Amino acid sequence: xxxxxxxxxxxxxxxxxxxxxxxxxxxxxxxxxxxxxxxxxxxxxxxxxxxxxxxxxxxxxxxxxxxxxxxxxxxxxxxxxxxxxxxxxxxxxxxxxxxxxxxxxxxxxxxxxxxxxxxxxxxxxxxxxxxxxxxxxxxxxxxxxxxxxxxxxxxxxxxxxxxxxxxxxxxxxxxxxxxxxxxxxxxxxxxxxxxxxxxxxxxxxxxxxxxxxxxxxxxxxxxxxxxxxxxxxxxxxxxxxxxxxxxxxxxxxxxxxxxxxxxxxxxxxxxxxxxxxxxxxxxxxxxxxxxxxxxxxxxxxxxxxxxxxxxxxxxxxxxxxxxxxxxxxxxxxxxxxxxxxxxxxxxxxxxxxxxxxxxxxxxxxxxxxxxxxxxxxxxxxxxxxxxxxxxxxxxxxxxxxxxxxxxxxxxxxxxxxxxxxxxxxxxxxxxxxxxxxxxxxxxxxxxxxxxxxxxxxxxxxxxxxxxxxxxxxxxxxxxxxxxxxxxxxxxxxxxxxxxxxxxxxxxxxxxxxxxxxxxxxxxxxxxxxxxxxxxxxxxxxxxxxxxxxxxxxx
Amino acid sequence: xxxxxxxxxxxxxxxxxxxxxxxxxxxxxxxxxxxxxxxxxxxxxxxxxxxxxxxxxxxxxxxxxxxxxxxxxxxxxxxxxxxxxxxxxxxxxxxxxxxxxxxxxxxxxxxxxxxxxxxxxxxxxxxxxxxxxxxxxxxxxxxxxxxxxxxxxxxxxxxxxxxxxxxxxxxxxxxxxxxxxxxxxxxxxxxxxxxxxxxxxxxxxxxxxxxxxxxxxxxxxxxxxxxxxxxxxxxxxxxxxxxxxxxxxxxxxxxxxxxxxxxxxxxxxxxxxxxxxxxxxxxxxxxxxxxxxxxxxxxxxxxxxxxxxxxxxxxxxxxxxxxxxxxxxxxxxxxxxxxxxxxxxxxxxxxxxxxxxxxxxxxxxxxxxxxxxx
Numbered sequence: 001x002x003x004x005x006x007x008x009x010x011x012x013x014x015x016x017x018x019x020x021x022x023x024x025x026x027x028x029x030x031x032x033x034x035x036x037x038x039x040x041x042x043x044x045x046x047x048x049x050x051x052x053x054x055x056x057x058x059x060x061x062x063x064x065x066x067x068x069x070x071x072x073x074x075x076x077x078x079x080x081x082x083x084x085x086x087x088x089x090x091x092x093x094x095x096x097x098x099x100x101x102x103x104x105x106x107x108x109x110x111x112x113x114x115x116x117x118x119x120x121x122x123x124x125x126x127x128x129x130x131x132x133x134x135x136x137x138x139x140x141x142x143x144x145x146x147x148x149x150x151x152x153x154x155x156x157x158x159x160x161x162x163x164x165x166x167x168x169x170x171x172x173x174x175x176x177x178x179x180x181x182x183x184x185x186x187x188x189x190x191x192x193x194x195x196x197x198x199x200x201x202x203x204x205x206x207x208x209x210x211x212x213x214x215x216x217x218x219x220x221x222x223x224x225x226x227x228x229x230x231x232x233x234x235x236x237x238x239x240x241x242x243x244x245x246x247x248x249x250x251x252x253x254x255x256x257x258x259x260x261x262x263x264x265x266x267x268x269x270x271x272x273x274x275x276x277x278x279x280x281x282x283x284x285x286x287x288x289x290x291x292x293x294x295x296x297x298x299x300x301x302x303x304x305x306x307x308x309x310x311x312x313x314x315x316x317x318x319x320x321x322x323x324x325x326x327x328x329x330x331x332x333x334x335x336x337x338x339x340x341x342x343x344x345x346x347x348x349x350x351x352x353x354x355x356x357x358x359x360x361x362x363x364x365x366x367x368x369x370x371x372x373x374x375x376x377x378x379x380x381x382x383x384x385x386x387x388x389x390x391x392x393x394x395x396x397x398x399x400x401x402x403x404x405x406x407x408x409x410x411x412x413x414x415x416x417x418x419x420x421x422x423x424x425x426x427x428x429x430x431x432x433x434x435x436x437x438x439x440x441x442x443x444x445x446x447x448x449x450x451x452x453x454x455x456x457x458x459x460x461x462x463x464x465x466x467x468x469x470x471x472x473x474x475x476x477x478x479x480x481x482x483x484x485x486x487x488x489x490x491x492x493x494x495x496x497x498x499x500x501x502x503x504x505x506x507x508x509x510x511x512x513x514x515x516x517x518x519x520x521x522x523x524x525x526x527x528x529x530x531x532x533x534x535x536x537x538x539x540x541x542x543x544x545x546x547x548x549x550x551x552x553x554x
Numbered sequence: 555x556x557x558x559x560x561x562x563x564x565x566x567x568x569x570x571x572x573x574x575x576x577x578x579x580x581x582x583x584x585x586x587x588x589x590x591x592x593x594x595x596x597x598x599x600x601x602x603x604x605x606x607x608x609x610x611x612x613x614x615x616x617x618x619x620x621x622x623x624x625x626x627x628x629x630x631x632x633x634x635x636x637x638x639x640x641x642x643x644x645x646x647x648x649x650x651x652x653x654x655x656x657x658x659x660x661x662x663x664x665x666x667x668x669x670x671x672x673x674x675x676x677x678x679x680x681x682x683x684x685x686x687x688x689x690x691x692x693x694x695x696x697x698x699x700x701x702x703x704x705x706x707x708x709x710x711x712x713x714x715x716x717x718x719x720x721x722x723x724x725x726x727x728x729x730x731x732x733x734x735x736x737x738x739x740x741x742x743x744x745x746x747x748x749x750x751x752x753x754x755x756x757x758x759x760x761x762x763x764x765x766x767x768x769x770x771x772x773x774x775x776x777x778x779x780x781x782x783x784x785x786x787x788x789x790x791x792x793x794x795x796x797x798x799x800x801x802x803x804x805x806x807x808x809x810x811x812x813x814x815x816x817x818x819x820x821x822x823x824x825x826x827x828x829x830x831x832x833x834x835x836x837x838x839x840x841x842x843x844x845x846x847x848x849x850x851x852x853x854x855x856x857x858x859x860x861x862x863x864x865x866x867x868x869x870x871x872x873x874x875x876x877x878x879x880x881x882x883x884x885x886x887x888x889x890x891x892x893x894x895x896x897x898x899x900x901x902x903x904x905x906x907x908x909x910x911x912x913x914x915x916x917x918x919x920x921x922x923x924x925x926x927x928x
Contacts, residue, residue: 465653
């Protein structure tokens with residue numbers, strides 16, 4: 001058995017390199033895509049090293065930088081813990097207990113993902129901030145001041161409330177795939193319910209929880225809108241400010257960006273130690289053990305679920321609807337051109353990302369060589385790189401005069417001319433979105449390619465098709481739903497992207513998000529109601545796509 | 555390789571009778587496949603005659619599937635050559651890809667295209683045919699597999715047996731020179747498996763196609779094949795018609811792989827062969843030569859060759875150590891006085907208990923295969 005397994009593996013390796021010219025050109029195309037999307041990171045490193053180590057160390061160790069680093073780590077830590085504290089109990093309640101209306105709470109528990117966190121933060125400030133709706137409401141009752149929402153606690157609260165669903169969903173998935181007979185086995189071996197939970201359930205669902213906390217913490221680290229609105233100084237917010245200011249030391253935004261990336265790398269490494277070491281997460285054949293009866297604990301449990309739902313959904317939607325109703329004239333100041341622009345760039349990003357994702361996904365799904373793994377991982381760069389950082393990198397790439405002379409001995413001037421001509425143009429904006437959201441397209445396309453039994457291609461070839469013919473007539477029709485879902489995801493997330501849009505949009509080019517940002521600055525909240533509600537709707541659609549895709553894959 | 559082939563000439567006289575006059579469609583010559591330092595298939599040589607159904611039989615990891623994939627053009631042999639219909643399709647300088655080979659394959663899980671209807675699946679290999687010819691051929695094939703009027707079904711509406719019929723129809727439609735079947739019945743439940751075996755054999759014979767199938771299921775191999783090639787560890791151990799291979803296994807491996815084999819240790823005397831259950835005439839052992847006089851040999855006995863009758867502990871020659879109830883019959887495992895363990899087949903009415911002393915007798919009416927004691 002062992003020998004035949006080994007042979008199987010060797011054989012798979014073999015075919016990866018065996019499939020001749022078609023396979024080779026696929027590998028080259030995939031490699032080129034990976035190189036292009038990892039360009040921004042290379043640019044950052046080149047730029048940073050350009051200034052010399054001493055200069056950079058000086059920047060890193062200056063007190064204000066250290067403060068920013070500490071703030072970022074603290075915020076991320078609190079958000080991570082908070083997400084576990086909210087997400088895991090909700091998941092356990094909805095999967096393993098007799099909580100009333102479990103299906104309702106399951107949907108409600110996942111829904112906060114449809115509220116972009118900056119819109120959440122924006123509405124929280126409107127509701128709970130000084131002179132906010134809550135303060136107005138409480139003023140007649142003699143309450144003069146409510147605690148200020150700005151700062152660490154505001155940022156942390158907002159991020160927890162709008163990112164805990166990642167932990168909730170992955171924990172739920174782990175609990176659902178968890179084989180309930182294991183708990184029964186533990187209980188017949190003289191473990192109490194609680195002991196069985198600790199010794200059997202927890203180790204099995206830990207990788208699922210870890211996967212969710214990774215997503216939440218990456219989100220917290222890379223989110224620009226929430227800390228900016230909550231006036232809390234973290235990397236993303238500082239990078240954005242430094243990029244727009246004239247007085248900052250040279251290379252400061254790049255340096256901050258690299259520091260941020262280093263922290264991201266640490267988070268990823270931590271996650272791979274916790275989550276990557278075990279495959280227990282995928283235990284199929286889930287037979288469910290009996291649900292835990294809550295008894296009188298039902299009431300606190302319901303109160304907990306309701307509180308989360310009111311904060312995450314009630315407040316933002318309530319505020320937006322309130323603005324719509326009470327906004328008066330301002331509501332209709334909204335210029336539909338912004339919506340049209342959002343639509344245009346999002347369609348562009350979706351089309352380009354999908355075209356680039358096809359070769360990468362096809363290559364990485366069908367080949368097990370080291371190169372294919374590297375190529376696949378490189379396209380995931382955008383996943384871990386915050387939009388602000390991509391913005392900084394692309395601005396530098398398109399404005400720096402001597403960057404390219406450095407690595408292009410010939411024709412540098414011509415290339416520099418072309419590259420600079422795209423600065424703050426729609427193509428550059430679309431490119432930024434592609435770099436950032438390509439992983440979503442690669443992920444969905446690859447998982448649908450993996451669903452296609454390789455035997456089908458072999459069957460097509462034995463029936464006289466070339467490898468290209470087999471791809472066109474068999475693989476492509478079968479992966480079409482996955483490709484469409486990938487494109488839809490890129491489209492929808494592009495619509496919501498804030499920092500890259502703010503930094504790279506052409507002058508005077510308004511989109512839904514930049515419009516919201518603008519009217520917020522101007523304090524004209526009512527005008528934000530329509531675009532914000534549109535964005536919430538767009539996010540809701542992207543959830544539907546993800547869920548439909550999961551069902552299709554399952 | 556060389557030895558079993560020459561031995562075969564001794565007693566395997568019926569092997570290719572049915573196809574002796576037929577042309578050779580497929581010829582493998584010294585085919586070897588290595589992955590790095592691991593060798594999956596070593597020096598396999600085989601001929602397959604026109605219209606014949608040959609089965610490669612062996613345990614998992616024996617190289618049978620790799621051999622099949624080399625025939626299909628999905629793998630390239632490291633050494634040796636493959637000739638199909640008189641043309642070399644794989645050799646040191648040539649390699650014809652799967653799509654240009656004219657082979658049909660029936661996959662283990664059928665590999666029907668889920669986005670196409672039954673008809674479209676069957677027509678998939680007919681892209682060079684014109685429309686009328688295609689629909690005529692598709693109808694003909696669906697008739698052959700006994701599924702007329704089901705052409706517009708989608709394949710996920712079909713039962714396992716129907717999916718298999720479509721897979722057969724699809725692979726036969728383009729009139730392949732040879733049809734390859736990769737563990738074709740292993741995805742079906744037991745009852746359907748027996749039924750589909752007969753059915754697939756009928757279809758293949760009716761279509762007159764030459765076929766090579768691969769399986770680890772000896773019952774399947776013995777029941778559907780014209781000839782069986784037993785593979786072990788990448789080499790062919792024996793090739794012959796099913797009866798010949800089963801009755802006269804040429805190696806210990808083949809003997810122990812087919813049927814519930816046991817071995818009686820025996821000493822060859824001048825006129826007799828002495829075993830723990832008695833002495834028998836030397837003619838009992840097939841092809842025994844004088845050179846073995848005085849030597850120890852192992853005699854192959856299957857459950858139906860032996861019978862046990864209750865005895866007292868003094869008169870018996872063994873003790874029952876285990877019994878297997880299979881429904882219609884019992885198989886008793888008997889430990890003989892010299893330590894050999896043999897199996898005896900009995901009908902379900904004869905009930906003896908574990909620990910009971912018995913006398914085991916040889917009831918076989920044919921000569922027995924034997925191997926020098928290792």
